[in-house]
Amino acid sequence: MIPALAQFRVEVSGVGLTQLPIALVPFKGQESSPQKISDIVQADLERSGQFRGVDASGQALDEASRPDLSLWRQRTADSLVAGSVTRLADGRFDVRFRLWDVVKGQDLGGQSYTVPQGDLRLASHRIADYVYEKLTGEKGIFSTRIAYVTKGGSRYSLWVADADGENAQAALASPEPIISPCWSSNGQQLAYVSFESRKPVVYVHNVATGQRRLLANFKGSNSAPAWAPDGNSLAVTLSRDGGSQLFSIPASGGEPRRLTQSSSIDTEPVYSADGSTIYFVSDRGGAPQIYKMSAGGGSPTRVTFSGTYNISPSVSGDGRWLAYISRVGGAFKLHVMELATGNVSAITDTSADESPSFAPNSKLIVYATQLQGREALMTTTLDGKIKARLAGQAGDIREPDWGPFQKQ
């Protein structure tokens, strides 16, 4: 067990094989800032499973300092981050930082951001992204957002939160269920299923403005929206012709085009990142399994072969991995398949896993599950070794969808 940072409710469990030791000196001025920048950055990095915080107490440094790196070598840090946060006359904040490679004695550069108070956490996540990319060579996902749904009493809410689960803001509150939120590839819009008119109907919703419009409200049920990566259309499940079948609808609305022709259930479409392929769930073989077909329709090929209940596919952005839920005995468990080999691993110890969704860097999966009888959102590495519980609302929490990289 890695010690939790209580103030952020980051609960990381599992064994990381190699964790880079990093020292994050409290940012100059952060004691009077609404957000403790260095704590947020450290929690982000530790949640990835690839970093371990090193004691940075008793040191006063900022991005303009020339730190004595031999001291940090003694403290066993491989890298060091220091910075400052300053309130400007107009109420905004100036956040700056610098990263050093302690082992090589190198300055790895830094950045500054001038942000309103509401974006101090975003600036902190940007710092974590910078550090993560410099030290691992992979893009960080800390400044991305996650959408999810909560149920409290008879109230359903759709939330948009930072990738650590904090800073949750309600995009929609409704007396009827909301399911299947799905981010557009530009990270500005959510498609989802709302039952507010006492039937499932698909909306597209701009989260910054609150503007929403009906995308699919045909006779029968309308569900399971999935954005095509180019943002021009969505795949949905409609029952308007009888049964549950896949259709493609222009994002601007309009006439759906049918993609599957079966007398079975075809649902839960997701696009591959290159937009060429749709993965979906069908019971055409007698039990729900995951299939794939060309994004324009055509004859499907089966992808999952073990087990009799495989649902909720999610494909990684690099196209290498398929995450899905498989029923094993009476338990529903998150599985990951390496698409090139078909090798499958179950990567959780829980038994009510739902709705996996890949982080845009393909390194983490967020999913809903139950821990000690309580609903929770978790992130996991693809090997299942590092898991973290996301901070979030009390009560029933479900249906996470991990948003794309934010515009650079």
Add this chain to the structure above:
Amino acid sequence: MLKRTLYSLAIVALIAGCSSGTKLNETPVTDRSGTAGGQQGASTVAPVTIDPTAGTAQGPVGVERIVYFDYDSYTVKPEFQSLIDGHARFLKANPQRRISIEGHTDERGGREYNLALGQKRSEAVRRALTLLGVNDNQIEAVSFGKEKPAVTGSGEEVWAQNRRAEIRYTR
């Protein structure tokens, strides 16, 4: 009946100048304000609130309106035939009336897949009604999947009460 609370976002293009009096060594700290929410509230979300929708119209008096299904079954059992007959007679006699058939499942399994299974239940009831001559225009078959259990909890007794299709008169 949608009440929109739109927090107007003054999108001020902020000139993100580092008013830099700070002496930085070696590599300069790069100003990335434009990307990290240099605009006002890049991470701000505008909340929307939905009000409850209207209620339900009266159907035939003395006729039950819930059809229960066996586990993993999507066929209407013979014991519900008189219920189906009652609604079919009423709908044929009142062609201006409309129903929504709401299919439901128990809590086990995925939300979207259960939505599709609930749809099979509502469509089974629709077929039973149209077989008796009810006009398809009077019927909409929809599904709530596992989202609206009649009874909360777990176990076969609870699940059996949740595997159902409810007939609701909308007009």
